[in-house]
Amino acid sequence: MIREPVAFEGFLESVRRFVREVAIPAEGVVEADERVPEDIVDKMRQAGFFGWSIPEDYGGAGLTTEELVLAAFELSQCAVAFRARVGTNTGIGSEGIVADGTDEQKRRYLPPLASGKWTGALAVTEPGAGSEATNVRTSARREGGVYILDGEKCYITNAPLADIFTVTARTEPGSKGAEGVSAFIVERGMPGLSTGAPYRKMGQAGSPVGSVYFDQCRVPAGNLIGGVEGAGFRTVMKALNKQRIHLAALSTGPAMRMLEMAIQHTNARVQFGQPVSHYQLVQAMMADCKTEIFAARSMILEAARKRDRGQDVVLEASMCKYFATEMCGRVADRCVQMFGGAGYIADHSSIERWYRDVRLFRLYEGTSQIHQLNIARLLLRESA
Numbered sequence: 001m002i003r004e005p006v007a008f009e010g011f012l013e014s015v016r017r018f019v020r021e022v023a024i025p026a027e028g029v030v031e032a033d034e035r036v037p038e039d040i041v042d043k044m045r046q047a048g049f050f051g052w053s054i055p056e057d058y059g060g061a062g063l064t065t066e067e068l069v070l071a072a073f074e075l076s077q078c079a080v081a082f083r084a085r086v087g088t089n090t091g092i093g094s095e096g097i098v099a100d101g102t103d104e105q106k107r108r109y110l111p112p113l114a115s116g117k118w119t120g121a122l123a124v125t126e127p128g129a130g131s132e133a134t135n136v137r138t139s140a141r142r143e144g145g146v147y148i149l150d151g152e153k154c155y156i157t158n159a160p161l162a163d164i165f166t167v168t169a170r171t172e173p174g175s176k177g178a179e180g181v182s183a184f185i186v187e188r189g190m191p192g193l194s195t196g197a198p199y200r201k202m203g204q205a206g207s208p209v210g211s212v213y214f215d216q217c218r219v220p221a222g223n224l225i226g227g228v229e230g231a232g233f234r235t236v237m238k239a240l241n242k243q244r245i246h247l248a249a250l251s252t253g254p255a256m257r258m259l260e261m262a263i264q265h266t267n268a269r270v271q272f273g274q275p276v277s278h279y280q281l282v283q284a285m286m287a288d289c290k291t292e293i294f295a296a297r298s299m300i301l302e303a304a305r306k307r308d309r310g311q312d313v314v315l316e317a318s319m320c321k322y323f324a325t326e327m328c329g330r331v332a333d334r335c336v337q338m339f340g341g342a343g344y345i346a347d348h349s350s351i352e353r354w355y356r357d358v359r360l361f362r363l364y365e366g367t368s369q370i371h372q373l374n375i376a377r378l379l380l381r382e383s384a
């Protein structure tokens with residue numbers, strides 16, 4: 001665990017250097033080739049990026065939640081595809097195993113996830129189970145020493161390249177909702193598992209997202225997470241509660257970068273004889289961006305510290321995810337505005353790419369509406 005403030009500041013500086021010197025110069029290539037170049041993925045492996053949130057005992061850095069979000073503020077200031085490449089290993093693709101895996105599962109799967117040798121993914125969403133994630137149709141039937149999985153998952157980040165998947169499947173036929181749903185670790189190469197081609201999508205070029213199919217897929221019984229049937233949703237929710245704070249941080253770094261780009265542009269762009277940054281209506285947009293970024297950063301750090309103290313952060317995680325992702329959308333919109341026409345023309349600036357890339361944040365890991373409902377439900381329960 002990185003605990004010495006000086007050492008941790010050095011670590012953050014190394015992330016900033018990676019963003020500035022390696023990632024930002026390659027953003028155009030990632031967009032054009034729709035992939036993060038393998039030599040850059042190797043650099044991220046060597047720098048230990050894949051293992052940030054995995055305990056040290058399993059080869060990771062064992063960052064606290066506070067340390068993880070501080071690192072995320074930095075790494076997310078380059079094109080989203082870079083952090084999405086490592087992001088399933090530092091988040092949803094490993095967190096279920098960290099939270100509830102058996103010792104044997106942790107020993108087998110966490111070290112290759114921490115080193116980046118393997119890429120993990122979380123496969124919860126199905127054609128009929130989006131916001132209603134508990135409406136799981138994928139089934140898992142026990143036959144001796146294996147479970148047979150049948151079903152389909154969709155919209156899965158890193159599915160086209162993942163080596164292992166945390167998968168929710170219904171082990172109790174006829175059960176409803178979260179009850180009777182279990183979580184499994186499924187390796188690519190297990191018979192009956194296949195993945196679809198990457199979807200064409202609005203943004204985040206270079207971050208592949210696809211479907212996962214289970215056709216009588218045979219998974220060893222030892223790969224049932226925690227060895228307990230029916231606890232799959234609890235595992236997923238544990239992973240998501242941490243991840244929502246993490247994603248809030250990953251939505252704040254892009255807002256910081258977009259504002260920096262808008263300031264540079266408005267300082268350079270002259271209209272009516274002055275840089276447009278001199279005009280107070282433009283300054284108001286900057287002030288609103290800066291204020292909202294500060295608000296998001298502050299609430300994320302507060303929630304992260306609370307989680308590190310072992311306190312319940314279900315409400316805070318939802319508020320952070322909701323506020324930071326919506327904030328990022330507002331910042332993206334204002335920054336395009338500050339660029340004027342150049343903000344719309346891909347040949348003239350990359351702010352339009354950011355505008356498209358960050359739109360996803362408000363949709364996945366619980367839409368804004370689902371978080372509003374969650375916040376209100378917890379609030380009303382608290383006040384009752």
Ligand SMILES: Cc1cc2nc3c(=O)[nH]c(=O)nc-3n(C[C@H](O)[C@H](O)[C@H](O)COP(=O)(O)OP(=O)(O)OC[C@H]3O[C@@H](n4cnc5c(N)ncnc54)[C@H](O)[C@@H]3O)c2cc1C
Binds near residue numbers: 156373
């Ligand atoms: C690029 C991308 C990557 C993704 N990565 C992953 C991944 O790695 N793993 C994974 O498991 N999933 C992943 N997802 C899926 C994502 O989590 C879901 O898309 C998301 O939860 C929303 O579900 P849905 O798309 O079915 O929308 P729907 O549930 O169909 O929602 C449609 C609209 O209805 C609203 N709505 C739904 N229910 C209610 C309600 N009760 N009250 C009010 N409004 C409501 C929603 O807010 C939304 O506005 C990804 C999605 C995308 C697009």
